[in-house]
Amino acid sequence: MLRAMITSRIIPWLALAASAGALLAATPVRTLPLGAKAPDFNLPGVDGKMHRLSDYADAKVLVIVFTCNHCPTAQYYEERLKAIARDYRNRGVALVAINPNDPQAVRPDELGYTDLGDSLEEMKIRARDHGFNFPYLDAGGEHEDVVRAYGPVATPHAFVFDAERRLRYVGRIDDNEHIADVKTHDLRNAIEALLAGREPPVTRTKVFGCSTKWSEKRASVKKFWERVKAEPVTLEPVDADGLRALRANRPPPGGKAKFRLVNFWATWCGPCVAEFPDLVFMNLQYRGRDFELVTVAAQRPAEREQVLRFLKQQHASCRNLIFGSNDRYQLMDAFDDQWSGAIPFTVLINPEGRIVYRNEGGFDALELRRVIVRELNARQPW
Numbered sequence: 001m002l003r004a005m006i007t008s009r010i011i012p013w014l015a016l017a018a019s020a021g022a023l024l025a026a027t028p029v030r031t032l033p034l035g036a037k038a039p040d041f042n043l044p045g046v047d048g049k050m051h052r053l054s055d056y057a058d059a060k061v062l063v064i065v066f067t068c069n070h071c072p073t074a075q076y077y078e079e080r081l082k083a084i085a086r087d088y089r090n091r092g093v094a095l096v097a098i099n100p101n102d103p104q105a106v107r108p109d110e111l112g113y114t115d116l117g118d119s120l121e122e123m124k125i126r127a128r129d130h131g132f133n134f135p136y137l138d139a140g141g142e143h144e145d146v147v148r149a150y151g152p153v154a155t156p157h158a159f160v161f162d163a164e165r166r167l168r169y170v171g172r173i174d175d176n177e178h179i180a181d182v183k184t185h186d187l188r189n190a191i192e193a194l195l196a197g198r199e200p201p202v203t204r205t206k207v208f209g210c211s212t213k214w215s216e217k218r219a220s221v222k223k224f225w226e227r228v229k230a231e232p233v234t235l236e237p238v239d240a241d242g243l244r245a246l247r248a249n250r251p252p253p254g255g256k257a258k259f260r261l262v263n264f265w266a267t268w269c270g271p272c273v274a275e276f277p278d279l280v281f282m283n284l285q286y287r288g289r290d291f292e293l294v295t296v297a298a299q300r301p302a303e304r305e306q307v308l309r310f311l312k313q314q315h316a317s318c319r320n321l322i323f324g325s326n327d328r329y330q331l332m333d334a335f336d337d338q339w340s341g342a343i344p345f346t347v348l349i350n351p352e353g354r355i356v357y358r359n360e361g362g363f364d365a366l367e368l369r370r371v372i373v374r375e376l377n378a379r380q381p382w
Contacts, residue, residue, distance in 0.1 A: 029148055029151050029153075029212075029214070030151050031150075031151035031152070031153060031170065032149070032150050032151050032159065032167055032170065033167070034167050034168070034170065034203055034204060035166055035167060036166070036167050037164075037165055037166060037167075038053055038062065038064070038159075038161045038165040038166075038167065039053075039146065039149035039150060040052065040053045040054075041053055041098075041137075041139070041143075041146045041149075043098065043137040043138060043139050043143055043146060044120060044137065044138050045135050045136060045137045045138070046120070046123050046124040046127040046128075046132070046135075046136045046137075046138075047135070051096070051135055051137050053165075056094040056096065058092075059092055059093060059094035059163075060091075060092035060093065060162075060163050060194075060195065061088075061092065061093045061094070061160065061161070061162060061163070061191055061194050061195060062093075062094050062096070062160070062161040062165065063084070063093060063094065063095040063096070063158060063159070063160050063161075063187070063191065064095075064096050064097075064098060064150070064158070064159045064160075064161070065081060065095065065096070065097050065098070065156050065157070065158045065159075065173070066097075066098050066099075066100045066147070066150065066152035066155055066156060066157045066158075066159075066212070067081070067097050067098075067099065067155045067156040067157075068099045068100070068101050068118050068155045068210070069099070069114060069116045069117060069118050069122055069123060069126050070101075070106060070110065070111050070113070070114040070116070070117055070118055070210070071113075071114075071155045071156075071209055071210035072113040072114070072210075072382040073154075073155065073156065073177050073208065073209035073210060073382075074155040074156050074209060074210065075113070075114070076177040076178070076179075077156050077173050077177065078130055078132075080173060080174070080179065081095065081097065081134065081156075081173070082131070082132065082133050082134070084187065084188065084191075085133050085134040086133060088191060091195060092195070093191055093195070095134045096134060096135045096137065097132070097134055097135065097136045097137065098136075098137045098138075098139050098146075098147075098150075099118055099123055099136070099137070099138050099139060099140055100139055100140060100144075100147040100150075100152050100155070100212050100213075101118040101140045101155075101212065101213035102118075102140040102141040102144065102213050102214065102215045102217070102218065103117055103118040103119040103122075103140055103141065103213075104141065104215075104218055104221065105140075105141075105213040105214060105215055105216075105217035105218045105220070105221060106118055106213050106217075106221070107220060107221050107224045108224070108281060108284035108285045109224070109284060109285065109287075109288050110210070110213075111285045112285055112286050112288050112289050113373065113376075113377070113382055114373065115366060115369035115370045115372075115373050116366075116369075118140060118213070120138040123136055123138060125366070140213070141215055144214065144215055147212065147214075152207075152212055153207060153211065153212060154207045154208065154209040154210060154211055154212065155209045155210050155212070156172075156173055156207070156209055157170075157171070157172075157207045157209070158170065158171060158172065158173055158187050158207075160187065160190045160191065160194065160200070162194050168190065168194055168199075168200055168203065169186070169187070169190035169194075169200045169202070169203050169204070170203070170204055170205075171186060171202075171204050171205030171206065171207055172186055172187070172205045172206065172207045172208065173186065173187045174186055174187065174188075177208075177209075186202055186205055189201055189202065190202070190203075228284065228315050228317065229315055231315070231317035232317065233308070233311050233312045233315065233316055233317055233320070234319075234320060235297070235304060235307060235308045235311060235320045235321070235322055236320070236321055236322070237301060237304075237321070237322055237323070237324035238296065238321040238322070238323065238324050238331075239324040239325065239331075240330055240331055240334035241334070242321070242324070243296075243331055243334040243335040244334050244335070246260075246262060246294060246296075246321075246335065247262075247334075247335045247336060247349070247353070248353050249349045249350070249351065249352075249353045250353075251351075256290065256351075257290075257351035257352075258290040258291055258292050258351060259290055259291045259292070259348060259349070259350055259351065259356075259372065259375055259376060260291075260292055260293075260294060260348070260349045261279075261282065261283075261291070261292070261293045261294070261346070261347075261348050261349075261372070262294045262295075262296065262335075262346070262347050262348075262349065263279055263293070263294075263295050263296070263344060263345070263346045264296045264297075264298050264335075264343050264344060264345040264346075265295060265296070265297060265298065265343055265344050266297060266298050266299050266343055267297070267299065267303070267306055267307055267310050268299075269343050269344060271344055271361065271362040272343060272344045273310075274362070275344060275362055275363060275365070276314055276316075277314065278363075278365040278368075279293060279295065279316075279318075280314050280315060280316050280318075282365075282368070282369065282372070283316075283317075283318045285369075286372055286376065287318075289376050289380070290351070290376065290379065290380065291372065291376060292318070292319065293318040293319070294318065294319045294320075294321065295311075295316065295318060295319070295320045295321065296320075296321045296322070296323070296335075297320070297321070297322040297323065298323055298328065298331075298332075298343055299322060299323060300323065300326050301322065301323065301324060301325065301326070303322075304322055307320075307322055328341075329341075339360070340360060342360040342361060343360075344359075344360075344361065344362060344363070345359070345360050346358075346359045346363050346368070347359075348368070348371060348372065348375070350375060351379075356371065356375055357371045357372075
């Protein structure tokens, strides 16, 4: 399923790179003013049902939070949203989360802190795996009129409506994404005030997070793929010493060691070819952090042109190597004497040279992404 989602991200933009006809013109967006009525909606949820504003008519207070999968700020607030939903459910408060982003308007390099994008199918995975206890609705792209009616500028962005569905508070959830540094619980304060029949102590605040990915931002994605297609694709031979150095993950002189994802593959290997687009996307996704992808074609030097042709078709602008001799076994042992020889063979090596992920055979792209994000965030969280 995830591989199909990745392909659905790549293919449309390779096509759109040649045509801007599908791109939308920029339209100014205004955040819903205080006192305004809640705009109606009819949106698909991760539960497979359609959700309307009227479904929450019995709530004394309705909280709508625009959030998403990919934004690291939004991710920080997921547990707090779950706590708010839990703490106020029996007090007549409904909390609804809405993803405002057009998934085709998110560049791969904007996904560097996530294992999942913002499509509805990926929302379902995140809601399931993170135990969301509130409705999570999709308004990106096809339902963008709803997002424009509310006007969230970033994720997360909270809107609090009273029993008459008048907007009484709009802004941040609290004053710091790092929970240990929170001093003001703005969203909870607004809810408490409305439940007590009082005016919220603060009715509007600024928000901070990833900007809303309106459909017009597809133009940015189009330009991104145009740049990717223009990046040079190279292929160099590697000998036993080079493979030992690759495995050791030694930083270049004066450089910095990174997490290194190494994939051994071949053009005649079906699973290798099938999963290669995932690797290309991961490189684009995480290369802005301390991460690099290195592919090694486990093929004879005489097959170089065949390998290079495939790499160019895939726009694989990462570091690409090919076995520098016909002695496969010497080269395999130089990299890892525990490797059985099965391909594809994929390892993630940390900056100290320790393997933190190892797979012989086709990998699970979601599992690998989760390992990459976990390891990167453990070293350098946002």
